[in-house]
Amino acid sequence: AIGGAAYLAYGVWDLRHPDDQFEPDPNKKNLVILGTGWGAVSLLKKLDTENYNVIVISPRNYFLFTPLLPSCTTGTVEHRSIMEPIRSITRHKQAAVKFYEAEATKIDPERKTVLIDDNSDVKGASNKTEVSYDMLVVSVGAENATFGIPGVKEHSCFLKEIGDAQQIRKKIMDCVETATFKDQSPEEVERLLHMVVVGGGPTGVEFAGELQDFFDQDIKKWVPEISDKFKVTLIEALPNVLPMFSKQLIDYTESTFKEEKITIKTKTAVKKVTDKTVEAEATGPDGKKTTEVMPYGLLVWATGNAVRPVVKDLMSQIPAQKDSRRGLAVNEYLVVQGTKDIWATGDCAVAGYAPTAQVASQEGAFLARLFNTMAKSEAIENQIHELSSSLNLKPGDSASVSKEIEAHEKQLRRIKDIKPFHYTHQGSLAYIGSERAVADVSWLNGNFATGGGLTYLFWRSAYLSMCFSTRNRVLVVLDWLKSKAFGRDVSR
Ligand code: NAD
Structure with a gap:
């Protein structure tokens, strides 16, 4: 209660006066x-907004706590519980911040402008306009990779945005209700209740686990007539799922899935998708390839990231980006190579790290420190500009040129203690269903790999502590209690 009162008091005292608007x-x-994702929001949180005219542009006026998105697809957690309005962040800042709900469609690095389009739902209100910048931070993330495989865009659900989770939740129940419709043929029932997940990375694995939980813990009780027909299949092109985890945890995940009756098809690459079938090519132990056609009711596509068009377009305008494929190549100060005044963070930046929330949020916090320092004097700013733009390393090449970085570091330390960006990996966590999780955690200079029920409690507490706000934390805990006590809501 004391904590709550203190928080409320903080919330009230810390707000700017309503008259103090962006000017x-x-x-x-x-x-x-x-x-307004992990990179941008973590920058915004630590940025001293007194120093600049800060303008935030995003088609999404909220921050989304993506680690709990798979839980939203089944209603274990409700979507609003993991959304935090961007204005609840900006209204706590020292100086007012301008927010435009719009998509950046083109960046012109010569004229230093960004073309934005508000794509408004309100008829007739759609607007395109330009915003000029002196300094630009590109934190637009990535889009879903489809590798140009026919039918994927048209027929599958992705799992990136809140709308995707809502669509999946509806679709699951639609398949269940349609399967129980009068005189439905046995083949059609089998198809409708076959849930296919493509991609055995953490997104695919967590979703498959949540989906099987939903069926085992709830759907089976509410709709008993389908209890022996619901089936989840996870398809992965590589020889195993969760490649970023240790061998022991991969084995643990695969054996847990077996117990949960989730079918894993590894060394199987999807080649084509239609409205009712997935066509995949499996490589046998003898190297022989066979094609399998699987009818499905729900198809969730989780095969990783691709570069967004606005980023691709920016890359095509900067000669130094010619060899970069996966996004904007940045240097050790996260400056987009070949530019002096554009920075990039998160999934749209290539700095040699995996595209994770952890990396993006550390990069955002680094940029806040960098900008806060640069604002102290013109001289510091110029020096940082000079140094950072001369340090155009190839992504992932830092080891071979560490001497050069060291020399720069020394110079920079003399300026104001701004070392190049350094990522600290704290570990990887993933939920695998039936109240079990896997964790590869770095702690006290050691690495620990654990899996099971206790790890699940650790997973829950870690994610809870990472939630954006106290409000989010309270809502998520209430959702967990609610779904445990009353079961998940099976209404469509
Ligand atoms: P991913 O890139 O990690 O995995 C995608 C998988 O899809 C790959 O293993 C790939 O082999 C497979 N694949 C690609 N094309 C295929 C095809 N045609 N048929 C069958 N399989 C195919 O993607 P993700 O899981 O969306 O994760 C994206 C990033 O976000 C990663 O860096 C991941 O670490 C991070 N992430 C982390 C967590 C966590 O730590 N809990 C959760 C979600 C995402």
């Missing part, structure tokens, strides 16, 4: 931030 100051530079 661009001609003496300050325009710092434009594209995105």
